[in-house]
Amino acid sequence: MKVGLFIPCYIDQFYPQVGIATLQLLEKLGCEVGYPSGQTCCGQPMANSGYEHLTDGCNRLFTDNFKSYDYIVAPSGSCVLHIKDHLHVADNETAATHIRQNIYELSEFLTDVLQVKSLRARFPHKVGVHQSCHGQRGLHVSQMTELVGPAFSKPLQLLNMVDGLELIELSRKDECCGFGGTFCVFEEAVSVKMGKDRVADHVHHGAEYITGNDVSCLMHLEGILRRQQSPVKVLHLAEILNNE
Amino acid sequence: MNTAIKDHAELAEAFNANEPRVNWHDETLWWVRQKRDKMAWSIPEWETLRETASLIKHNVLGNLHAYLEEFERNAQQNGAIVHWAADAEEHNRIVLELLQQQGVKRMVKSKSMLTEECHLNHYLADHGIEVIDTDLGERIVQLAKEPPSHIVLPCIHKKKEEIGDLFHIHLGTPAGNADPQFLTAAARLHLRSEFIQSRVAITGVNFAVAETGEMVVCTNEGNADMGAHLADVHIACMGIEKLIPQRKHLGVFLRLLARSATGQPITTYSSHFRTPKPGQQLHIVLVDNGRSRQLGREDFRNSLKCIRCGACMNTCPVYRRSGGHSYHNAIAGPIGAILAPNLDMKEYADLPFASTLCGSCSNVCPVKIDIHQQLYKWRQVLVQDGQTNAAKTAGMKMMTTVLSRPGLYRFAGKMARWVMRVAPGVVSNRFNPWYKQRELPPPPAESFETWYKKNR
Secondary structure, X not given: OEEEEOOOHHHHHHOHHHHHHHHHHHHHOOOEEEOOOOOOOXXXXXXXXXXXXXXXXHHHHHHHHHOOOOEXXXXXXXHHHHHHHXXXXXXXXXXXXXXXXXXXXXXXXXXXXXXXXXXXXXXXXEEEEEOOHHHHHHOOOEOOOOOOOOOOEHHHHHHOOOEOOEEOOOOOOOOOOOOOOOHHHHOHHHHHHHHHHHHHHHHHOOXXXXXXXXXXXXXXXXXXXXXXXXXXXXXXXXXXXXXX | OOOOOOOHHHHHHHHOOOHHHHHHHHHHHHHHHHHHHXXXXXXXXXXXXXXXXXXXXXXXXXXXXXXXXXXXXHHHHOOOEEEEEOOHHHHHHHHXXXXXXXXXXXXXXXXXXXXXXXXXXXXXXXXXXXXXXXXHHHHHHHHOOOOOOOOOOOOOOOOHHHHHHHHHHHHOOOOOOOOHHHHHHHHHHHHHHHHHHOOEXXXXXXXXXXXXXXXXXXXXXXXXXXXXXXXXXXXXXXXXXXXXXXHHHXXXXXXXXXXXXXXXXXXXXXXXXXXXXXOOEEEEEEEOOOHHHHHHOHHHHHHHHOOOOOHHHHHOHHHHOOOHHHHOOOOOHHHHHHHHHHHOOOOOOOHHHOOOOOOHHHHHOOOXXXXXXXXXXXXXXHHHOOOOOHHHHHHHHHXXXXXXXXXXXXXXXXXXXXHHHHOHXXXXXXXXXXXXXXXXXXXXXXXXXHHHHHHO
């Protein structure tokens, strides 16, 4: 099984440790992982701002980089959702379709494709999970509180395999953190208020760490926590699952 | 509220100047969302019910012309007089003419978002006719000279003390009395005298049944009934999308409407209006006002399924923290943001961007409108139509150039991290909206790509 590792642009530049944890975790679980070096961005920042028509270059690049892999895995639900919903290349649609159908966010790849039943991981801390919207409501990695249906959560399924980890409950299980791509700067006031409220929910319930499967949300929450000089830290799911 | 500013981000920032009030607004609406959840969970087939409602409306939108004609025919047979209005202006003119025929200068109106959309109150006031809104929440915002901030809870942005002050000024209640029960009783007395005197009553319409030509109006206060039963002339104003094919379909919608809206099993009153009583006139005004245009926009057609429950507002984390007035449109929140650009792309170009695309709205929608996906699609349409500022376009083009070229991307990333390390003030300053209330991530010495090359 050849797995192409997609490390979204801002993770590559600002959170390399998340890329490293993802790679090490996949290797530990027996995957043959390749990292195509010509990769940049999924194109989502432009598309969500109304400029999907400018994403041809990104789409072409993405398709060239990942077309030869059986699976494409990324530590970001949002970028994966964008590719799943919007990757099209006029003269290479077969390859684009293959990618759209075989790209996975890390947690769903672990639970659904690798069907991981146990992990060698230890993290003796109180952890709050931030359900990022695109992974949850877009990729359905967990049940949504709006819907009447059976509960499930792929990230929680994995976190429950980690020794010593104590999950905290939240008052609002799956409210958006307010990052929202360019929303975070064009609607700064509401974005920050949403982030502050999410952070407060975690802090109030005693979280030492906030984790999730989207670095963008975590970057936003971390920015608020650090401004508040809070001792609470953020870690991507991969960093906890890879922690021995 | 400031009516001069027409930009969601700016209005939302002003709303956020008072954080405790934002918390109160957010928690009030979140409480309604939780009530809705509880009600939804009390019905095991909830998701099937939503799907059924969505499909019924799908059928309606696909055969709207036929259902409209069927409804008109049956309504006329019932003795109603049917009027057709192509737009808001024609709707207002029709209503004015009916009022002038009756020679009335003052009349009562129960809740109708359509008349808000058409700005009927202002229009009639300009022609010397005073409208008394009889829904309690609407009466409160009317006394405050404000538009409703929510389609179901029009004065949800007002605290009870503020309502007490308004009633003291306008209805003569004792100063400083903010007891909800007392204020409601005062409003009831005030409105009763209006009902009794009013010879004409306007109501909205929640559902119009093509098969029978009847209309169903849902209220909790019975104010539509009070108005319509006491008046000589009942004018019912409705958008053409309010139709349902048959009476048996009502059960689906009535089970969904109040549960989604306020977390009640059903509205207190679901009143059927079919035949005018002897001596009474029943007029029905069918209004298009852009709906046919929206019907023709394939990507946005489903927005016409909306039954105006307001669930998308209650769940929207942005709405709860920016208030209904920040949408500067009769219909606020996520649904307003996909309906408004159809009316005026320029004026409402900001609204589809007032969202994180979290998708909660689509999940609570009782008729399964893909609201957040339509927000995404409106963004594309608005940009293509030139409704965006030049600086944003230039920025996006630059970003595209960098992100389409791996070499340039790597160089730019390295430079950015270097600048952030040696001269953090270049990005961490007051001109950077990110930095205003958030720290930037500490720049690492090397990217993942560099690490990978060294280690694998």
